[in-house]
Amino acid sequence: MLRIQSLLLMVLSVSLLVLTGCMEKHPAGSKEAGEVLFAACVPCHAADGSGKAHLGAPRIAGLQDWYVKEQLHKFRDGRRGAHPDDAPGLRMRPMARALSGPQDVDAVAAYVATLPKAKPAATLTGGDPAKGAAAYTVCVACHGAAGEGNELLGSPSLTGANDWYLKTQLHNFRSRIRGAADGDIRGAQMAPMAMTLADDQAILDVLAHIQSLGN
Ligand code: HEC
């Protein structure tokens, strides 16, 4: 009897050890837990976070974790990706909603931020980087002269992003597909800035300048 009891005790303590071991390996909210969650993102954003253009899913590797978190929360609560004309946003929204809660959002954002940043090749043509540099002076206050972004202002880095994706977003901000939802304070700060780009050519120009910035 005693032997069975001590055997049971042993089994119990071993399984507790294994369990705490697992928890220590993947504490909730950690980037290790995020790596596991990231498997759900791979079909669209690729294992290295470089994105898949044919799905409209951009490179997310190298995005700051605070920005990834903010966007995932917006997709979850409908401040982003809920507009009927936002086909790519509507594809992303259910993916963000599949995360179980803020802890999973923190974890996956922490993991995304560890993926190496690299400048994707340009896909757009016809932009004049010199004219774009002039237009970009408006953007410097928030996104920085080198396009590095500014956490205090909630403005993400723009270098390392796909030019085709930035083009879509500038059009979205201009046409109130993004940045016009109730409670999207940061988006509402960005939308009028996109209006300073007079037309499609001005968008191509500013994106040619951003492409010329470092990584
Ligand atoms: C079914 C395909 C799909 C899956 C799966 C998916 N995404 Fe997305 N994701 C997209 C698309 C499409 C966009 C572009 C939305 C847009 O154009 O506004 C996007 C945009 C994003 C953005 C915004 C990037 C930016 O610069 O603002 C983030 C962050 C993001 N996804 C993270 C994730 C994470 C993390 C996961 C896994 C939990 C995930 N995505 C799973 C398709 C997907």
Ligand code: HEC
């Ligand atoms: C007043 C500050 C401010 C200025 C000036 C500004 N932006 Fe932004 N920008 C933001 C913020 C904040 C966001 C994030 C919006 C959100 O959370 O959805 C953003 C987002 C963006 C995005 C989307 C990035 C992504 O990964 O989805 C692009 C593209 C962009 N800005 C380009 C520009 C360009 C080009 C200019 C200059 C013409 C500019 N911004 C000027 C604050 C600013």
